[in-house]
Amino acid sequence: MNAPAIELSGLCKSFGTIEIIRDVNLQVAKGERHAIIGPNGAGKSTLFNLITGKYTATAGSVSLHGENVQNLKPYQINRRGLSRSFQITNIFPKMSVFENIRCGLLWSMGYKYSFWTLVNRQTKLTERTDEILEQINMTSRRNDIAGVLTYAEQRALEIGITIAGGADIVMLDEPTAGMSHSETDYIVDLIRTVTQDKTLVMVEHDMGVIFDLADRISVLVYGQFIASDTPAKVRSNEKVQEAYLGAAMEAEH
Amino acid sequence: MSVVSENASEATQSPLIVWSQILPWIMASVLLAALPFVFGSGSALTIMNQMAITIIFALAYNMLLGQGGMLSFGHAVYMGLGGFFCVHLMNMVEYDNLWLPLPFLPLFGGLFGLMFATIIGLFSTRRAGTVFAMISLGVGELIAASSIIVVAFFGGEEGVSGDRTMGPTALGIDFASQKEVYYLTAFWLVLSALAMFLFSRTPMGRIANAVRDNEERAEFLGYSQRYVRLISFCASGFFCGIAGGLFAINFEILTQENLDLTSSGIILLITFLGGVGFFIGPIIGAIVFTMLQTVLSLYTEIWQLYLGVLFLMTVMFFPAGLTGLLAMHSLPYRLGKFSLLLVPYAKMALPALVLVLSSASLLELLFHARHASVGENEMTLFGITFDSHALTPWIVLVVLLVGSFMIVKRQAPSLYDAWQSANHMEPRS
Numbered sequence: 225m226n227a228p229a230i231e232l233s234g235l236c237k238s239f240g241t242i243e244i245i246r247d248v249n250l251q252v253a254k255g256e257r258h259a260i261i262g263p264n265g266a267g268k269s270t271l272f273n274l275i276t277g278k279y280t281a282t283a284g285s286v287s288l289h290g291e292n293v294q295n296l297k298p299y300q301i302n303r304r305g306l307s308r309s310f311q312i313t314n315i316f317p318k319m320s321v322f323e324n325i326r327c328g329l330l331w332s333m334g335y336k337y338s339f340w341t342l343v344n345r346q347t348k349l350t351e352r353t354d355e356i357l358e359q360i361n362m363t364s365r366r367n368d369i370a371g372v373l374t375y376a377e378q379r380a381l382e383i384g385i386t387i388a389g390g391a392d393i394v395m396l397d398e399p400t401a402g403m404s405h406s407e408t409d410y411i412v413d414l415i416r417t418v419t420q421d422k423t424l425v426m427v428e429h430d431m432g433v434i435f436d437l438a439d440r441i442s443v444l445v446y447g448q449f450i451a452s453d454t455p456a457k458v459r460s461n462e463k464v465q466e467a468y469l470g471a472a473m474e475a476e477h
Numbered sequence: 478m479s480v481v482s483e484n485a486s487e488a489t490q491s492p493l494i495v496w497s498q499i500l501p502w503i504m505a506s507v508l509l510a511a512l513p514f515v516f517g518s519g520s521a522l523t524i525m526n527q528m529a530i531t532i533i534f535a536l537a538y539n540m541l542l543g544q545g546g547m548l549s550f551g552h553a554v555y556m557g558l559g560g561f562f563c564v565h566l567m568n569m570v571e572y573d574n575l576w577l578p579l580p581f582l583p584l585f586g587g588l589f590g591l592m593f594a595t596i597i598g599l600f601s602t603r604r605a606g607t608v609f610a611m612i613s614l615g616v617g618e619l620i621a622a623s624s625i626i627v628v629a630f631f632g633g634e635e636g637v638s639g640d641r642t643m644g645p646t647a648l649g650i651d652f653a654s655q656k657e658v659y660y661l662t663a664f665w666l667v668l669s670a671l672a673m674f675l676f677s678r679t680p681m682g683r684i685a686n687a688v689r690d691n692e693e694r695a696e697f698l699g700y701s702q703r704y705v706r707l708i709s710f711c712a713s714g715f716f717c718g719i720a721g722g723l724f725a726i727n728f729e730i731l732t733q734e735n736l737d738l739t740s741s742g743i744i745l746l747i748t749f750l751g752g753v754g755f756f757i758g759p760i761i762g763a764i765v766f767t768m769l770q771t772v773l774s775l776y777t778e779i780w781q782l783y784l785g786v787l788f789l790m791t792v793m794f795f796p797a798g799l800t801g802l803l804a805m806h807s808l809p810y811r812l813g814k815f816s817l818l819l820v821p822y823a824k825m826a827l828p829a830l831v832l833v834l835s836s837a838s839l840l841e842l843l844f845h846a847r848h849a850s851v852g853e854n855e856m857t858l859f860g861i862t863f864d865s866h867a868l869t870p871w872i873v874l875v876v877l878l879v880g881s882f883m884i885v886k887r888q889a890p891s892l893y894d895a896w897q898s899a900n901h902m903e904p905r906s
Contacts, residue, residue, distance in 0.1 A: 276697065297696070297701065298693075298696040298697050299696045299697070299698075299699050299700055299701045299702075302696070302697055302698060302699040303699050307697065307698075308697055310693075310694075314691060314693065314694045315691070315694065316686075316687055316690045316691050316694065317690065317691075318686075318690050319686065319687070319690065323683065326683070327683060327684065327687045327695070327698060328698050330680045330683070330684060330698070330699075330700075331698060331699030331700060332699065335680035336680070337680070337681045337684070337700075337704060337705070337708055338679060338680050338681060339676055339679040339680075339681040339682065339708070339712070340679065341679055341680065342675065342678045342679060343678060343679060343680055343682075343683055344678060385694070385698070389698060389699065
C-alpha cells in the first residue's frame with residue numbers, strides 16, 4: 225500500500241474553449257499536509273472540484289490510494305475516504321450544531337438510508353457526535369441553530385462536519401478566508417489537531433498559515449503547477465517569486 | 478400532538494419510553510375514540526372521516542414539501558391511484574371471491590401508490606426545485622387526462638364505484654355503519670401519522686432534511702441527493718395511497734376529480750396553510766380546511782373566497798402557517814411573560830371580531846344584491862332579516878367596518894409594544 229493518497233496525472237479541464245486546468249500532475253503522499261497556492265483565477269477551486277468529483281475532467285485522471293476515481297459522483301468519492309470543505313461556508317444552517325455534525329457521521333457509521341432505526345436511540349452515534357463537538361470546542365453551542373453562529377464558528381463547524389466521517393483525506397478550501405488574526409490562529413490550531421495522521425490538502429491565501437501547516441506547497445499559475453516542493457525551497461524558487469510569491473510576500477510586510 | 482419543530486429535536490440519551498413524547502399520541506388516540514360519542518350524527522362522522530383522510534394526505538404531502546423540500550403539483554395522482562386500485566379490489570372481493578378483509582384494504586392502496594411513486598420518482602427526483610415541480614405537474618396532468626382514456630381502470634367520466642360491505646366479516650362488523658368506518662379510518666390515521674412522525678426521526682428522515690437545506694453538502698457527506706429524494710418520494714406515495722384507500726372505503730366511488738390539478742392544488746394549500754415547518758402543521762391545515770369546506774359552505778356560497786383570503790393572509794403575514802402563529806407564542810410562554818399579552822389581546826378581540834364580521838357581511842350583502850333572483854330582496858345575516866336592496870344595511874355595515882378598523886388601528890401600537898416586551902430575552906451573560 226505505497227500508492228500515494230492522491231495522484232493526478234495529465235489532468236485538464238476546460239469550460240468551452242477556455243482551458244482552466246492544463247496538464248496538472250501531482251502526488252500527495254499519505255499523511256502529508258499539502259498546500260496549493262496561486263493567484264486569483266489560477267484554477268485552485270476548479271482543481272479542488274475536479275478531485276472531489278464535482279466536475280469531470282476533460283482529460284487525465286484522478287486516483288485515490290491508487291484507485292482511479294474518474295467519473296465517480298461526489299458521494300461515491302466521499303465514501304472512499306475523501307472529505308472536503310468549501311470556500312463559501314457550506315453547512316446546514318437550519319439545523320442545530322449537533323445535527324450538523326451528526327449528518328456528517330451517519331454514512332460512515334453505516335446508517336445509510338435506513339428508515340427503521342431512530343437516530344435519537346443510537347447511543348454510539350450521539351456519543352461520537354459529542355466527542356467531535358468537544359474536539360472542535362463547540363460543546364457549549366450544541367443545541368444552537370447553526371445559522372446564528374458567528375462566521376468563525378461556522379467555519380469551525382464546517383471543519384467539524386468535514387472530519388466527522390473519519391475520512392483519511394481532508395481537503396479544505398480557504399479555511400481561514402475572511403478571518404481576523406486571532407480567529408485564524410484558532411482555526412490553524414484546530415486544523416492541526418483534527419487532521420493528525422490524515423492527508424491534508426488545502427487551498428490558502430494566508431502565507432503565515434501555509435508555512436505554519438504545510439509539509440509541501442504546490443504553486444498553481446494559469447492552470448499549471450510551476451513548483452511543488454517544501455516551503456523553504458518554494459520560497460527561494462525564482463519562478464515562484466516572480467509569478468506570485470514575491471508580490472504576496474511584499475504585500476504581507 | 479405537540480407542536481414539534483423538526484429543527485430543534487433534542488438528542489439526549491433517551492430511555493425506551495419518554496412519556497412527554499408518547500403522551501400526545503395517547504391523548505390524540507383517546508380523543509379520536511371519544512369523538513363519535515360527542516358528534517354521533519351521520520354527517521358529523523362523514524366530516525370527521527374526510528378530515529382524517531385529508532390529514533393523512535397532507536402529512537404525506539409534507540414529507541415532500543416540508544421534510545424533503547420538493548414542491549409537487551401533481552400529488553393527487555398517488556392518492557387517486559391508490560383509491561382507484563382499492564375500489565377495484567372491493568369489486569374483486571364482491572364478484573371474484575377475492576378474500577380480503579376490508580381493514581387491510583388501505584395497505585394495498587398504499588402499496589399501489591408506492592409502486593407508481595417508484596416508477597415516476599425514478600426520473601422526476603433526479604433534480605429538485607423547478608425541474609421537479611414541472612415534472613410533477615406534467616405527470617399529474619398526464620394521468621388525470623388518461624383517466625378519461627383508460628376506461629377499464631378509471632371508469633371514464635362516471636368513475637368507478639364499489640361496495641365495501643361485501644368482504645369477509647369478523648365479530649359481525651361488516652362496515653355498513655358510518656361509525657364502524659370511522660373507527661377503521663381513525664385507526665389508520667393514528668398508524669400512518671405515527672409512522673410518518675417516526676420516519677422523520679430516522680437517519681433517512683434526517684438526511685432528507687439535510688438534502689432539503691443543502692444538497693451539495695449532503696453529497697459530500699456520502700449521500701446521493703437523488704436517492705434521498707427518491708426514497709422520500711416513495712414513502713410519500715405510499716402514505717398517499719393509504720389515504721386513497723380510506724377514501725375508497727368511505728365514499729365507495731372514485732372519479733377523475735380525485736386525480737386532477739384542483740385536488741393537487743388543494744393539498745398544497747392545506748399544507749401551507751397549516752405550516753410546512755412543523756409536523757403538526759398539515760394536521761391543523763387539514764382540520765381548518767375541512768371545517769371551512771363542510772361547515773362554512775352550509776352558511777355561505779362564497780366560502781371559497783374566505784378560504785382564499787385566509788390563505789393569502791397566511792402566505793403574506795405568517796409564512797410559517799397557522800402552526801407557526803401558535804408556535805410564535807411559545808417564547809413568551811417559556812419566558813413566563815405570556816400574561817403581558819392577555820390584556821392587549823382582550824382589548825383587540827372585540828374590534829377585530831367586528832372588523833372581520835362586518836367585512837364578511839358586506840361581501841355577503843354585495844353577493845346577495847348582485848346574485849339573488851329578481852324580487853328576492855330579503856336576506857338573513859346572523860339572525861337578522863333585512864332588505865339587501867335598501868340603503869340602511871349598507872350604511873350600518875360600512876360604519877361598523879370603518880369604526881372597528883379605526884379602533885383596531887389605534888390598538889395596534891400597544892399590542893405591538895406588548896408583543897416586543899413579552900418576547901424580550903435578557904441578554905446571555
